[in-house]
Amino acid sequence: MMLFLLFLALSAFFIFLLLNAKKNGKNNLPPGPIGLPFIGNLHQFDSLTPHLYFWKLSQKYGKIFSLKFGSSTMIVVSSAKLAREVLKTQDLVFCSRPSLLGQQKLSYNGHDIAFSPYNDYWREMRKICVLQLFSLKKVQSFRPIREDEVSRMIKKISQQAASFQVTNLSNIMISLTSTIICTVAFGVRFDEEAHERKRFDYLLAEAQAMMASFFVSDFVPSLSWIDKLTGLTGRLERNFKDLDEFYEELIEQHHNPNKPKSMEEDIVDLLLQLKKHKSAPIDLTLEDIKGILMNVLVAGSDTMTELVKNPKVMKKVQEEIRKSIGNKSIVNEDDIQKISYFKAVLKETFRIHPPDPLLLPRESMEKSTLEGYEIPPTTIIYINSWSIARDPEIWKNPEEFIPERFLNNDINLKREDYELILFGAGRRGCPGITLGIAAIELALSNLLYAFDRELPCGLKKKGH
Numbered sequence: 084m085m086l087f088l089l090f091l092a093l094s095a096f097f098i099f100l101l102l103n104a105k106k107n108g109k110n111n112l113p114p115g116p117i118g119l120p121f122i123g124n125l126h127q128f129d130s131l132t133p134h135l136y137f138w139k140l141s142q143k144y145g146k147i148f149s150l151k152f153g154s155s156t157m158i159v160v161s162s163a164k165l166a167r168e169v170l171k172t173q174d175l176v177f178c179s180r181p182s183l184l185g186q187q188k189l190s191y192n193g194h195d196i197a198f199s200p201y202n203d204y205w206r207e208m209r210k211i212c213v214l215q216l217f218s219l220k221k222v223q224s225f226r227p228i229r230e231d232e233v234s235r236m237i238k239k240i241s242q243q244a245a246s247f248q249v250t251n252l253s254n255i256m257i258s259l260t261s262t263i264i265c266t267v268a269f270g271v272r273f274d275e276e277a278h279e280r281k282r283f284d285y286l287l288a289e290a291q292a293m294m295a296s297f298f299v300s301d302f303v304p305s306l307s308w309i310d311k312l313t314g315l316t317g318r319l320e321r322n323f324k325d326l327d328e329f330y331e332e333l334i335e336q337h338h339n340p341n342k343p344k345s346m347e348e349d350i351v352d353l354l355l356q357l358k359k360h361k362s363a364p365i366d367l368t369l370e371d372i373k374g375i376l377m378n379v380l381v382a383g384s385d386t387m388t389e390l391v392k393n394p395k396v397m398k399k400v401q402e403e404i405r406k407s408i409g410n411k412s413i414v415n416e417d418d419i420q421k422i423s424y425f426k427a428v429l430k431e432t433f434r435i436h437p438p439d440p441l442l443l444p445r446e447s448m449e450k451s452t453l454e455g456y457e458i459p460p461t462t463i464i465y466i467n468s469w470s471i472a473r474d475p476e477i478w479k480n481p482e483e484f485i486p487e488r489f490l491n492n493d494i495n496l497k498r499e500d501y502e503l504i505l506f507g508a509g510r511r512g513c514p515g516i517t518l519g520i521a522a523i524e525l526a527l528s529n530l531l532y533a534f535d536r537e538l539p540c541g542l543k544k545k546g547h
Contacts, residue, residue, distance in 0.1 A: 111457040113158060115149040116140065122303060123151030130297035134440035134469040137161065141470060147454050153302030155181075157463045158453070161470040163477060163501040166508075168453060169445065169464055170501065174509035179446040181463045184298040184310075188323050189290055195374030196514065201448065207364040211357065212375070212514040216350055222517045224348075226416060228266050232259055233525050234413055237533050244534070256526065261287060263522050268379045269333050270346030286329055289322045290377070330373045350379060379515070396486060397531070400428045404532045414528045416521065425528055427489035433505050435484060440469035442507055468504045477502050 118124040128150075129136035137159045140148055146162035160166055169177045179201040180186075186198040193199040196208045215221070236259050243250050258275060261284060266272050273280035296315055300307035310316045336342060337351050346352055354375060358367040365371075403424045408414055419425070445464040452458060473481040478488065494500040506513035513519070 111455075112156065113147045113149040113454070113456045114144045115151075116144070118151045121153070122306075123153055123155075125152050125299065125302060128152070128297070134467055137441070137465065137467045138470045141467070147456065149456075152463075155302050155461075155463055156459060157465065158458060159465045159467060160453075161467045162474065163471050165453060166466050166468075166471060166504060167501040169466060170504070170508040173451055173453075176449055176451045177445045177447050177464055178510045179448050180511075181301075181444055181446040181461075183301050183444075185293045185296050185319055188319055189293060189326065189377055191370040191374045191377075193374075194368070194370045195378050197378045197443065199374075200446075201510070204365065208371070208375070209510075209514065210364060211354075215353055215357065216375075217514045217518060219517065222521060225263075225267050225518065226521075229263060229522050229525050230413075230415060232263050232266070233529050236526065237413065237529055240530075240534060252530070257284075259526055260522065264379060266345070266349075267518070268350040268376065270337070270343065270349035270352065271333075272345070283329070286322070286326055289318075290326060293319050293322050326377070327373065330376055333376070334369065334372070351376065396428065396484065400425050400486070401531050401535075404528055408532060414525070414532050416525055419524050419528055422528065423490065424486065425531070426524075427486040429524065429527065430489045430494065430503065431484060431486040434472045434478070434503055437468050437472055437505055439505070440467070442466040442468055442504060443511070445511065466504065471501070472503060474502075 116124055116127060119126060138161065140150075141159070141161040147158065147160055147165055150157040150159070160169055180193070180198050182193075182200070183198075187193060190198040196205060196212055199205040199208065236255060240250050240255065262272060265283065273283055296319075298315060299309045307316070333351055334355065337346055337355055351372070354367065354372045356362075358369075358372065400422075403422050404414065407421050408418055411418075442465070445466075447458050447460055447462045447464065449460050450458070458464075471477070475481055479485075494503050501508070506516045506519070
């Protein structure tokens with residue numbers, strides 16, 4: 084009896100493989116690893132470092148390959164040429180988003196600009212963000228906030244150095260980023276040791292984790308019990324509830340006629356004004372406002388590690404900044420335009436440590452082709468920006484930290500250069516990129532100008 088059942092199971096498996104091969108031949112999908120019945124390649128997926136998992140597969144199957152996650156077809160692209168095809172040439176075909184549980188839950192079912200499907204609603208929300216919230220004029224109006232927070236950061240590090248304390252730059256940069264976000268978006272500045280600050284930092288970290296979490300039920304709904312068993316479902320529900328309460332408190336504070344001046348003209352205030360006066364192209368709801376706040380909150384820096392590991396590079400960029408700035412007490416945003424090697428260092432840092440190793444997934448809206456392969460509608464498309472940034476066909480010695488490679492080319496962090504894709508591109512490119520780059524440039528240039536750094540005990544510099 085056992086042999087008969089085993090024979091049936093093996094027969095079913097080989098029939099599945101045969102049908103799958105015929106289906107792939109008929110649809111002419113890109114090559115990829117063979118999966119199992121029902122779940123496809125789910126059992127092979129590395130959810131902790133997906134960009135590395137995809138990179139390893141690209142070494143075997145090429146710069147474009149396919150996977151099956153349950154009933155969903157997934158295409159992974161790992162070349163600048165194909166990234167341009169997806170993000171520019173066929174942008175309109177590939178500009179929607181898949182409906183993934185964590186992202187949909189925290190964005191109030193796509194009531195935002197990052198995770199909303201491509202439709203009229205998304206287009207109008209995008210206009211609000213580009214023209215109202217993150218216009219060049221608006222970003223410039225936040226300059227005093229950025230410069231004040233960076234000045235506070237430098238003062239804090241100086242005090243720690245004077246008392247021979249070790250400074251954790253990762254924590255300092257995370258704190259700076261979240262403080263700027265809070266002030267710009269919410270008009271509040273949480274004290275670093277206060278309960279509200281710790282609450283905010285926890286909510287932010289948890290939301291980022293939930294956005295990136297892998298839910299089995301996204302691809303095999305009948306296996307949703309696995310997400311419950313692992314605790315992911317409950318964790319997501321708690322994070323949504325806590326975030327919703329946080330947003331409600333912020334909105335209530337902004338409705339208060341006695342609100343502080345800092346809450347005037349921040350992002351919450353602008354959105355509430357648009358809702359009140361019905362001056363937006365669509366009637367904004369509180370869910371729309373909360374969805375946009377989620378985008379601002381979760382939009383995320385690890386920029387110092389490579390410099391400290393490369394003392395010659397760090398010395399060179401410090402000499403450039405100090406020579407250019409002179410005896411000024413602090414670097415301002417006008418000064419940054421004069422320091423070209425510093426900008427090259429920043430680009431090289433982002434190349435080796437991209438903010439998003441995988442761009443947010445896209446979804447095909449209609450049947451299309453890539454490299455001669457057929458891409459069905461509702462296919463999930465991943466761009467492996469980490470792999471592209473280390474492609475030896477584009478970058479000489481890609482594993483080495485060489486800022487000089489950016490001195491003789493015009494790759495711009497804010498433009499759509501597909502050899503270095505940091506913040507998306509095309510219709511779904513990040514509208515807040517100017518604000519993010521301005522804050523990072525200001526913080527890093529001041530750290531290099533004001534301080535010399537050494538690695539903690541136990542870590543070695545390059546060449547040692």
